[in-house]
Amino acid sequence: MLSKFIRSVVQQGHANQRALAPFMTSSVRNSGTATEATFETRPYKLHKLETPPNSTTSCTRDEALTFYTQMQMIRRMESAASNLYKEKAIRGFCHLYSGQEAICVGIKGALRAQDSVITAYRDHGWAYVMGCSVTSIMAELTGRTQGMARGKGGSMHMYAKNFYGGNGIVGAQVPVGAGIALANKYLENNGINVSLYGDGAANQGQLFEAYNIAKLMNLPAVFICENNGYGMGTSVDRASASTNYYTRGDYVPGIWIDGMDVLSVKEAISYCVEHCTSGKGPLVLEVATYRYHGHSMSDPGTSYRTRDEIQEVRQTRDPIMLFKERILSADLVTAEELKKIDGEVRKEVDEAVKIAKTDKEIAVQELAADVYSNPLEITIRGTTPYDPYTHQRLSKIINQH
Amino acid sequence: MAALRAGFLAQNLYRTHFSKVSRFNYLYAALFHSSPPLNAEGMPLKMPSLSPTMMEGTIVKWLKKEGDPIQPGDALCDIQTDKAVVTMDTEEEGILAKILVPEDTKDVKVGTLIAVLAPEGEDWKTIEIPAGEESAASATTAEDTPAAAAAGGGHAHGNYGPSVRLLLEQYGLAAEQVPPGGPHGILLKGDVLKYIKEKSLQPLPVSAVPPPEVPKPAVAAAPVAPAPTPAVPAPPPTIGVSEDGYEDIEVTSMRRTIAKRLTQSKSGIAHSYGTLECQSDKLLALRKQYKNEGINVSVNDLIIKAVSVALTKCPEMNCVWQGDQLTYASQVDMSIAVATPTGLITPIVRGADFLGIEEIASQVRDLAARARENKLKLDEFQGGTFTISNLGMFGISEFSAIINPPQCGILAVGSGIVKIDENGSPVTCMRATLSYDRAGVDDDTAAAFLEELKNILENPVTMMVGGYKSQVDHPLAALL
Known part of the structure; x- marks a missing residue:
């Protein structure tokens, strides 16, 4: 079932690429490369919507370089995290985003400064595109002082301006996301909120409560199901009565997007921004993607799917490879530029890894720092009532309104 | 699908082409500059922790060879962790330049450098092995x-x-x-x-x-x-x-292996025992006769032959038990326990049932001599279908031995003791104890084998009759 699904996407993809060549228009030429190009987006599927997102999208040279750098950086970061985990430098939970990079990069590419994001625990890539430095992410993973939560949160707990974090409880971020959308509406900041969840969480009851309240109040909320084919080790076909996740909002309109194409994602999110800010209420999106690693580090990822399936996706649908081919054939960038970016990305991640391994950990007393934005009691209980900690304010509060 | 395949091919061609170009550049550089080219530093691959409690692992199999190109997501090797065999894959792209830890190396600490990858486009043969990678692992052991x-x-x-x-x-x-x-x-x-x-x-x-x-x-x-x-x-x-x-x-690795394997055997196999007593006068007489004719064979050689013939007559005893699979062997590969300065080892006389006594004698001499010099090849002491351990020359009258898995039987042979028979004449009696794996061999099979062996030892001329029972008579012929 799933392999059929992959194959159909692949064939669509190839058909599109063949159609792409005559369609591409390179407008202005500048020192051998175009400054802007137009690309066809992958076909969308619609639920309770009249007009689809644009079937073409433009991409400037700067955007192309940014998207490519971001996707490569995330891929590289996740590889480094995988290695650090296997060296036991990272302990506990660790869920990797490799294969799904086009989603966060594409969404962020269309969001504006006032828009907010909340996601689950597969959040390293999101933390990066929302403004966390590579060093702060790697150091957070290893639990060191330079981590963006000073090493106290780890893999699942990364936050930034307008990024309400990785959330450890499966699906719990979705109702919270509806609340953030309510805040945006209440504050009249014209922002929308994007809540991301996996296909595994998509069958939870609390999601439908969130859809309901969001539609009832016409909140500027976009609910995005990242369908990577497997909820932990269970394929979507074995877990969901309906695998058309974009239709699962029932009375909430939905869009299906090929999540392996960063430009298609970006174009669809631009559509969502327009939809939500014009007061039409929420949307439920399904983004078809794939994860290369296991669900988490304790899952080798090969017991419920074949190695061939993973390799086939890597060879034919990889978001970085597809985007690279697209921008190269459109003359937006040169192969040398991309090679240079690869080198710089590798260097930056290597340096971050070095810091993440050698930086020091926080003092024990700091465990009780920054627990509350407004502490009503400054004494925090330790492991027994006889060893209390004192609440301290060390970091700057973000996302406080 | 055809389009897909074509895409694959094109990509691969693209890659090969690339690497050829770079190798050419490298050669070019080597030809035109007298100083040797700077070796690029390889990417280290360390023993990963593939389970939360894994401290060390064993590389069961390398799935790639040195010089093989590596794509992200490729499986590199199978690693036995403390729990299961897990395949290690890599996110890197390049060429597997050097395997530093060969297959079957036991208990490699997590973090130990196991291989080096060459970046794409570099010559993998001249890659530099990153230094100082193992220090962390060894430092912890030093503290422990x-x-x-x-x-x-x-x-x-x-x-x-x-x-x-x-x-x-x-x-x-x-x-x-x-x-x-x-x-x-x-x-x-x-x-x-x-x-x-x-x-x-x-x-x-x-x-x-x-x-x-x-x-x-x-x-x-x-x-x-x-x-x-x-x-x-x-x-x-x-x-x-x-x-x-x-x-x-200091415990040698051989001693360690003996300790491990025999403990496993004794605690994991359903040992059962049966002892036969026979009169060995005719056997000793036969040996004397051979000696007079200038054929130098030992009692042990005669026993090897006798046991081999008994096994051909009782093929259910000549079996190996592997996991849950019982296999009857087609020939007798007789393991002989030989004492060496470092411990006991069991070289194998292969096809002992087909060999003449003189041939058995010369093979045993050769194997024993090389065993003492620690010069046996792997296949000369691994395998085997049955073992004989003889302590008769030390005057031990009776003992029992531990089965050498996956074999199902071992015969512990004692020395001859002179006794008086019911007629009042002195006879030489010999005891041999069979330890057999009750999982693969039933008591009646063992008894039948011991009876057969007793007959042969007491009437060594019957060794010449020998030979396998007809396949048709075999109770498991239909399964063979």
Whole structure:
């Protein structure tokens, strides 16, 4: 079932690429490369919507370089995290985003400064595109002082301006996301909120409560199901009565997007921004993607799917490879530029890894720092009532309104 | 699908083309510059922790060879963790330049460098192995050792605590030398520190061969307040004579293997035993006859032949039990226990049922000689379908042996003992005990085999009859 699904996407993809060549228009030429190009987006599927997102999208040279750098950086970061985990430098939970990079990069590419994001625990890539430095992410993973939560949160707990974090409880971020959308509406900041969840969480009851309240109040909320084919080790076909996740909002309109194409994602999110800010209420999106690693580090990822399936996706649908081919054939960038970016990305991640391994950990007393934005009691209980900690304010509060 | 395949091909062609170009460039550089080209540094691949509790692992199989190109997501090797065999894959792209830990290396610590990848486009043959990668792993073991040595090797017979004992050992003192200051004459740490200060003692230097009363290495700690943990890494556990005269022997890997395999066998196999007693006069007479004719064979060689023939007559006994699979062997590969200076080893006389006695004798001589020199090849002592262990030459009348898995039987042969038979004439009796795996061999099968063997040993001429039973008669013929 799933392999059929992959194959159909692949064939669509190839058909599109063949159609792409005559369609591409390179407008202005500048020192051998175009400054802007137009690309066809992958076909969308619609639920309770009249007009689809644009079937073409433009991409400037700067955007192309940014998207490519971001996707490569995330891929590289996740590889480094995988290695650090296997060296036991990272302990506990660790869920990797490799294969799904086009989603966060594409969404962020269309969001504006006032828009907010909340996601689950597969959040390293999101933390990066929302403004966390590579060093702060790697150091957070290893639990060191330079981590963006000073090493106290780890893999699942990364936050930034307008990024309400990785959330450890499966699906719990979705109702919270509806609340953030309510805040945006209440504050009249014209922002929308994007809540991301996996296909595994998509069958939870609390999601439908969130859809309901969001539609009832016409909140500027976009609910995005990242369908990577497997909820932990269970394929979507074995877990969901309906695998058309974009239709699962029932009375909430939905869009299906090929999540392996960063430009298609970006174009669809631009559509969502327009939809939500014009007061039409929420949307439920399904983004078809794939994860290369296991669900988490304790899952080798090969017991419920074949190695061939993973390799086939890597060879034919990889978001970085597809985007690279697209921008190269459109003359937006040169192969040398991309090679240079690869080198710089590798260097930056290597340096971050070095810091993440050698930086020091926080003092024990700091465990009780920054627990509350407004502490009503400054004494925090330790492991027994006889060893209390004192609440301290060390970091700057973000996302406080 | 065709389009897809074509895409694959095009990509691969693109890659090969690329690597050819770069190799050409490298050659070009080598030709036109006299100085050797700078070797690019390889990407290190370390033993990964593939389960939360994994401390070390064994590489079961390398799935790539040196020189193979590596794509992200490729499986590199199968690693036996503490729980299961897990495949390790990599996110890197490049060429597997060097395998540093070969297959089947046991208990490689997590973090040990196991292989090196060459970046794409570099010549993998000249890649530099990253230095200083193993230091972290070895450092932790160095720290562990002294603690383990102190915990395991102590002889705290006096009434004093471990810190006192450590101090005494570090300064080479005996407990009686220091006046005790605690209640009921207990020696306290403070007493020892006071004594050391008064006498201005220095800790003993680290010595390779420790004196009998001070087996622990001393450390360079301050005399007044010695650090609880040694400042310098201590040597591995002391080998030598300890305080009470016990001698610690360095355990060889062969000894370790023997210990592991035999413990596994004895605790994991349903050993059953059967003993036969036979008159061996005719066998001894036959040997004498051969000797008179200039054919030099030992009693043991004759027993090997006799057991081989008995096994052909009772093929259910000539079997191997692997996991849950019972296999009847088509020929008798007889393992012979041979004592060597480092331990017992069992070289194999292959096809012993088809060999003449003289051939068996010469093979056994050759194998035993090479076993003692530790020059056996792997296939000369691995495999085998049945084992004979003979302690008759040491005058042992009867003993039982441990099965050598996956074999199902081992025969422990004792020495001949002269007895008086019912007619009052002296006869030589010999006892042999069969240990058999009850999982693969039933009691009646073992009894039938022992009866057959007894007949042959008592009437060695029947060895010449020998031969397999007709396949058709075999109760399992339909399955074969």
